[in-house]
Amino acid sequence: xxxxxxxxxxxxxxxxxxxxxxxxxxGYDPHELPSxxxxxxxxxxxxxxxxxxxxxxxxxxxxxxxxxNFFASWCVPCRQEHPLLMRLAKQANVRLYGIxxxxxxxxxxxxxxxxxxPYRGIGVDRDGRTGLDFGVYGVPETYVVDxxxxxxxxxxxxxxxxxxxxxxxxxxxRLGGS
Numbered sequence: 001x002x003x004x005x006x007x008x009x010x011x012x013x014x015x016x017x018x019x020x021x022x023x024x025x026x027g028y029d030p031h032e033l034p035s036x037x038x039x040x041x042x043x044x045x046x047x048x049x050x051x052x053x054x055x056x057x058x059x060x061x062x063x064x065x066x067x068x069n070f071f072a073s074w075c076v077p078c079r080q081e082h083p084l085l086m087r088l089a090k091q092a093n094v095r096l097y098g099i100x101x102x103x104x105x106x107x108x109x110x111x112x113x114x115x116x117x118p119y120r121g122i123g124v125d126r127d128g129r130t131g132l133d134f135g136v137y138g139v140p141e142t143y144v145v146d147x148x149x150x151x152x153x154x155x156x157x158x159x160x161x162x163x164x165x166x167x168x169x170x171x172x173x174r175l176g177g178s
Contacts, residue, residue: 036135037151042068042143043133047123050100050108056123058149065152065175066095067168068143069119070131072103073111075139081158082115088164089118094172098122101131101139144168146175 037043046057069085071078089096098119100108105124112122125131134143137156144153153171155163 037143038154039150039152041149042145042151043130045099045123045125045130045133047099047125047130050098050105050112050122050124054121056097056099056121061095061097061145062147062149064093064095064147065172066097066145067172068097068099068134068145070099070101070125070134070136070139070141071108071111072101072139073107074103077158078111078140079115081140081160082118084159084161084164085118086116088159088168089120091169094169095120099125099130101125101136102128142168144171144175 042058044058046055049056067088085096088094096119098121100122102125105126108122108124112119123130128136131139131141134141134151135154140158142155142159143151146152152175153167155168159168
């Protein structure tokens, strides 16, 4: 029994050393949240459009790669990334769609009228069900979806210039979008 107690610190040390070795391995990003949705078909959704009487539905968006950005008017990081989304939308062949997540439609409309509307279409996810189906952790989150409707990349938090230039745009080019 004494021997077992004496070996306990050695065992704890080995467990901690293994954890740190795993965390420090090359290519590991501790800030990246894994998504079970990568390489799977995007969840089906059919949302009321923010403007007009139309609808925004997954099946209507298939055929070309696209970017889906979950945002909300009450989200401070969404305001931070918004100028980048405005620039991104001006680039040829970037199909950018928005989903207003757990937000009042009038607040989303006011947000976009103040900051500009970069989206080709906006769905209203008032109860957050579509966000839940996508695995949204918190807004903003951005997904790259291929022409067949499969999620290829997830960006958690506000997009950055570096992420757009090094990851998002090259991925869209590989997928045939831009």
